[in-house]
Amino acid sequence: MKIKPWIATIVSVFMLTAVIGCSSSQSGGTDSASQAPNKETSKEKVELNFWYGWAGKEGEAMEGLISEFNQSQDRITVKGLTQGDNQKQMAAITGGNPPDLATNDAANVGAWGSKGAMMALEDLISQNKTDLSDFIPAALDAVKYNGKIYALPVAVHVKMLFYNKDLLKEAGYDAPPKTMAELKVMSEKLTQMNGKSLERVAIPPMLDPFATSFAFGGLFWDDQNKQVTSDNEGIKKAFQYVKGMWSKYDSKELDRFSSALGNYASAQNPFFTGKYAMTIDGEWLPTFIKQYAPNLNYGLTPVPYDESDPGLKDAGQLLTTILYIPRGAKHPQEAYEFMQWLLSKESSVKLMSKIGNLPPRKSAADDPALASVPGFKDFLAYLGGPNIKSFPTLPFGNEYMAEVWKQYDSFLRDKVTLDEALQNIKNQIQPLVAKTMK
Amino acid sequence: MNTSRKSFLTGFLFASPWIIGFLVLGLFPFVMSFYYSMTDYDLFQPPKWVGLDNYIAIFQDENFYKSLKNTLFMAFIAVPINLIACLLVALMLNMKVKGIAIFRTVFYLPSVIPAVAGAMLWSWILNPQYGLLNIILRALGLPDPSWLTDPAFTKPSLILMGFWGAGAGALIFLAALQGVPRMFHEAAEIDGANAWDRFRHITLPALSPVTLFQLIMGLIGAFQIFTESFILMGGSNGGPDQSMLFYAVNVYQEAFSFLHMGYASALAWVLFVIVVLITIVIFKTSMRWVYYGGE
Numbered sequence: 001m002k003i004k005p006w007i008a009t010i011v012s013v014f015m016l017t018a019v020i021g022c023s024s025s026q027s028g029g030t031d032s033a034s035q036a037p038n039k040e041t042s043k044e045k046v047e048l049n050f051w052y053g054w055a056g057k058e059g060e061a062m063e064g065l066i067s068e069f070n071q072s073q074d075r076i077t078v079k080g081l082t083q084g085d086n087q088k089q090m091a092a093i094t095g096g097n098p099p100d101l102a103t104n105d106a107a108n109v110g111a112w113g114s115k116g117a118m119m120a121l122e123d124l125i126s127q128n129k130t131d132l133s134d135f136i137p138a139a140l141d142a143v144k145y146n147g148k149i150y151a152l153p154v155a156v157h158v159k160m161l162f163y164n165k166d167l168l169k170e171a172g173y174d175a176p177p178k179t180m181a182e183l184k185v186m187s188e189k190l191t192q193m194n195g196k197s198l199e200r201v202a203i204p205p206m207l208d209p210f211a212t213s214f215a216f217g218g219l220f221w222d223d224q225n226k227q228v229t230s231d232n233e234g235i236k237k238a239f240q241y242v243k244g245m246w247s248k249y250d251s252k253e254l255d256r257f258s259s260a261l262g263n264y265a266s267a268q269n270p271f272f273t274g275k276y277a278m279t280i281d282g283e284w285l286p287t288f289i290k291q292y293a294p295n296l297n298y299g300l301t302p303v304p305y306d307e308s309d310p311g312l313k314d315a316g317q318l319l320t321t322i323l324y325i326p327r328g329a330k331h332p333q334e335a336y337e338f339m340q341w342l343l344s345k346e347s348s349v350k351l352m353s354k355i356g357n358l359p360p361r362k363s364a365a366d367d368p369a370l371a372s373v374p375g376f377k378d379f380l381a382y383l384g385g386p387n388i389k390s391f392p393t394l395p396f397g398n399e400y401m402a403e404v405w406k407q408y409d410s411f412l413r414d415k416v417t418l419d420e421a422l423q424n425i426k427n428q429i430q431p432l433v434a435k436t437m438k
Numbered sequence: 439m440n441t442s443r444k445s446f447l448t449g450f451l452f453a454s455p456w457i458i459g460f461l462v463l464g465l466f467p468f469v470m471s472f473y474y475s476m477t478d479y480d481l482f483q484p485p486k487w488v489g490l491d492n493y494i495a496i497f498q499d500e501n502f503y504k505s506l507k508n509t510l511f512m513a514f515i516a517v518p519i520n521l522i523a524c525l526l527v528a529l530m531l532n533m534k535v536k537g538i539a540i541f542r543t544v545f546y547l548p549s550v551i552p553a554v555a556g557a558m559l560w561s562w563i564l565n566p567q568y569g570l571l572n573i574i575l576r577a578l579g580l581p582d583p584s585w586l587t588d589p590a591f592t593k594p595s596l597i598l599m600g601f602w603g604a605g606a607g608a609l610i611f612l613a614a615l616q617g618v619p620r621m622f623h624e625a626a627e628i629d630g631a632n633a634w635d636r637f638r639h640i641t642l643p644a645l646s647p648v649t650l651f652q653l654i655m656g657l658i659g660a661f662q663i664f665t666e667s668f669i670l671m672g673g674s675n676g677g678p679d680q681s682m683l684f685y686a687v688n689v690y691q692e693a694f695s696f697l698h699m700g701y702a703s704a705l706a707w708v709l710f711v712i713v714v715l716i717t718i719v720i721f722k723t724s725m726r727w728v729y730y731g732g733e
Contacts, residue, residue: 085693094481111697115482137552253674255566255587255678268568309512327482398695413589 015334020107037262046334047077049099053084053321054355061354069341076334089326093117100328100335103154106142106320106390112148114395114436119325120148124336134345136383139360142390146437151324152343153360155352158318158383159280161204161304165297167200167277176278176299179216179307180241183278190277198253203278207252209408210401211280211317212238214389220400221392226433230404230425231236237306239411239418243336246412268293286375287356300378305387315387320360358383396432405429475704480697492704496644502705503715504680505688506712511593512663512684513716520600524652525645531608532615542612545605557669561586564675571598586670590681596682597668607652613646615641646728654717661713662686687710 037270053140054062059082066080082107083089084103104112112118125132139153163176171190177183187202213220218234221227246254265288271279272293279285280303289296305312323343325335341347345361352359353369358379364370365380381387394400407421416424450457475492477485496502497707531542548556563570564585582698585595631639642649662684668674674691676683685705693702 070537090481090694111480115480116696117482209693252584254590255584270567395621396696402675402695409679415679 005251010159037353045075045077046103046330046331047079047128048335048338050078050080050335050338051083051089051099051102052080052101053082055082057082058105058355061351064354065342065347065351068347069338072341076338078117093326093328096328098328100329100331101323101339104322104324106139106153106322106347107153109143109150109322109324110145110394110397112324113145113148113393115380117327118150119327119329119332120150121152121325121336122149124325124332125149128336128340130340134361134363136223136360136362136388138318138319138388138390139320142393143322145332145393148180151322152339153320154323154343155321155355155357156359156360156383157282157284158319158378158379158388159282159303159318160273160316160382161278161279161280161301162285163299163301164271164274164276165272165299171277176301178306180304181307184241184245185186188248191249196250196253198249200274201249201254201276203245203280204276204414205242205249206409207242207280208317209238209242209404210391211303212242214317214387215303215312215315216241217309217312217315220404221394223392226437228400228426228429228433230429231419231422234306236422237308239408239421241416242408243412251413252422265292269293273295281343283358283375283379284356287373290374300375302382302385312387314382314385316382316385318388318389318390320374321357324373395436396429399432400425400429470708471703474700475707477700479700479703480695481693481699483581485700492701495701496704496708497716501683501688501691502708504683505676505683508593508681508683509661509663509685513660516593516597516600517653517660519520519597520604521608521649521652523601523604525611525649526607528605528611528615529610533686542609546609547605549606553665554597554669557666560602561670564595566596575580581617585680586606589677589681592670592677592681595670596663599666607656610648610652611645612710614645618644635711643729647730650724650728652718654720657716658713659718660708664690 016290019383050066052059059080063080066078070077081099083099086104086108087101089104090100109118113120124130135153136156139156140149143149143151143153161176167190168174168176168186171186173186173189177186183203190200190202192199210220210395213232213235216234216237218232218236218238219229220232220235222229240419266412267273269288269292270276271281286300289298302314305315323339325332325339329335342351343360345359345363345367348359348361349364352364353373356373358376359370362384365384370376370380391397391401403425407416407425410416411418411421474485476487478488478491479485496731525546528667531545532540535541541637551559562568564572566572566582566584569585571585575582583591585591585598622644623636626636626640661683667677667682667684667687668690670683671677674687674695676687676691686709689702689705689709692698694704
């Protein structure tokens with residue numbers, strides 16, 4: 001009687017650990033297995049498996065392009081599948097049964113490329129004489145590691161300052177802030193208190209640490225000396241600036257305001273309801289506004305920059321969605337052929353106008369098909385500027401970004417000083433350089 | 439001899455689906471993870487032997503201590519609170535009132551909802567501005583905290599969410615409650631014991647084996663808490679001030695965001711040892727407070 005619960009517990013500990021251990025690898029297998037029995041095509045035709053991250057309506061747009069490609073020639077049949085989960089892609093690659101082509105985030109290029117999970121594309125690019133000069137330079141930077149190209153950009157994302165014209169006018173402003181100093185002054189005027197509680201906040205106070213750092217000329221990496229430069233003057237200024245805005249109000253009171261969770265894609269989005277007078281957000285927001293708050297009188301402008309350096313005008317952060325050929329793909333040649341077709345200006349514009357992401361090509365900026373997407377004109381003009389940067393492609397990029405967020409959060413909450421925060425980042429990340437970059 | 443061998447084979451054959459499943463999906467990953475914990479393994483390249491380096495690194499890792507602290511909070515504060523809640527619900531569901539079957543069903547219902555869906559639902563209820571909970575609190579003139587964005591309130595939010603699922607635990611208590619012999623209560627009543635005395639000296643001891651079971655299952659669950667943090671915080675970042683960075687979340691982040699599978703395996707083994715130790719301590723001390731009816 002007494003021994004029974006003992007055994008039960010030990011067994012249950014084992015079982016539960018085992019369940020966690022195998023659930024991930026199993027799910028990867030079922031996906032590829034369900035793909036296998038498709039044999040409707042003739043034998044000479046090459047069948048490509050393509051995993052993309054878009055779902056729902058966006059996924060349908062992707063399927064539209066896939067069937068267009070399938071009809072345009074008779075050698076390759078592409079089979080698309082919505083599968084944006086990193087873990088599944090990882091399991092498929094390690095299991096030796098990956099798709100022929102997949103989408104992912106440029107943040108993973110450093111890690112996955114350097115570890116051989118993404119195929120280097122140099123040979124395919126030169127064999128097919130692909131012209132890369134039309135790609136946005138910052139997007140091309142994001143897919144390169146150690147001089148090699150491991151992927152190509154399929155979509156890019158950038159954030160701009162959205163402002164509520166009515167609320168700005170009420171406070172006596174006709175134009176949005178151009179510099180960080182102007183933003184600060186305007187913020188004080190636009191924030192409204194009701195007794196002790198905040199009624200309206202000028203802008204979500206926890207600004208993105210990366211975009212803000214770029215706006216202050218901050219650099220995260222010194223490639224020449226292989227140094228983590230989190231103690232860089234620009235990053236320091238950016239952290240300090242955000243802290244200045246943040247500490248004006250009670251931290252608890254501000255936490256209440258960062259509550260868009262669950263309400264972002266709805267009419268209750270705090271920017272739509274005027275709880276925020278301004279916000280920094282991506283190219284997808286105008287489409288949301290059109291859907292949820294069609295009467296919102298808003299404008300778009302580049303993220304403000306550090307007034308002490310005019311050379312930083314129109315600085316901003318670029319995020320890139322990539323297409324890559326996983327290691328062990330069965331048909332890399334054909335996968336590249338489809339990739340090249342999908343990234344051609346014509347297909348790219350077609351896909352982006354439906355999906356509402358920005359095309360990674362310079363020449364797409366003045367395409368009439370994209371001009372009709374709300375806000376795209378401003379975004380595309382901003383995107384082409386020389387101060388748009390990507391976070392450096394590093395094998396430890398994800399660790400680096402996570403550590404920046406962690407220390408940034410601790411600094412804003414007064415757990416560490418500015419110097420401690422930036423030094424902590426360096427101390428945590430610099431050792432990874434020797435470990436991962438040989 | 440021959441027949442017994444035959445029946446052994448037959449039995450073995452019938453048990454083989456489980457045995458094979460256990461060996462391939464249970465024991466094999468278990469052993470491999472121990473091997474990986476001694477290597478530098480990034481999933482894509484072959485593992486490199488590093489001996490105990492990963493284990494040494496764990497004890498210098500801030501995230502390890504932070505995640506352990508958060509997890510221990512859930513294990514030793516949230517689990518007992520939840521147990522008390524389960525017991526209270528069970529006591530209420532044990533009352534003889536009209537429509538008790540409906541109440542039992544209603545209380546059990548949330549347990550049927552998948553954790554992901556439940557977490558999504560709660561992210562709405564706990565929304566500081568538009569959430570149901572804060573609307574009620576404001577109407578009563580009570581403070582309305584920012585449940586999921588204030589580091590001091592994220593874990594209490596999870597405790598609150600736990601109450602909602604208390605029906606499953608209550609059901610087990612309820613079954614045990616109905617097994618408490620009536621005669622003990624009657625005898626005590628005749629001796630003049632009041633309701634509290636009877637609860638304290640009859641019901642609680644009679645429930646103690648079930649309490650032990652629930653406590654251990656609750657602890658195991660608390661040490662593996664993952665889904666709620668992952669859904670509510672939108673990934674493995676751990677939320678504001680890393681207040682929701684639980685042990686399993688940290689393991690996930692190391693393995694799948696940072697590609698440190700070797701290190702993550704070592705973390706998992708350290709957790710295993712911690713859970714075993716705690717289980718042993720509880721069993722040792724349980725002799726003092728658990729009573730088995732058969733003895």
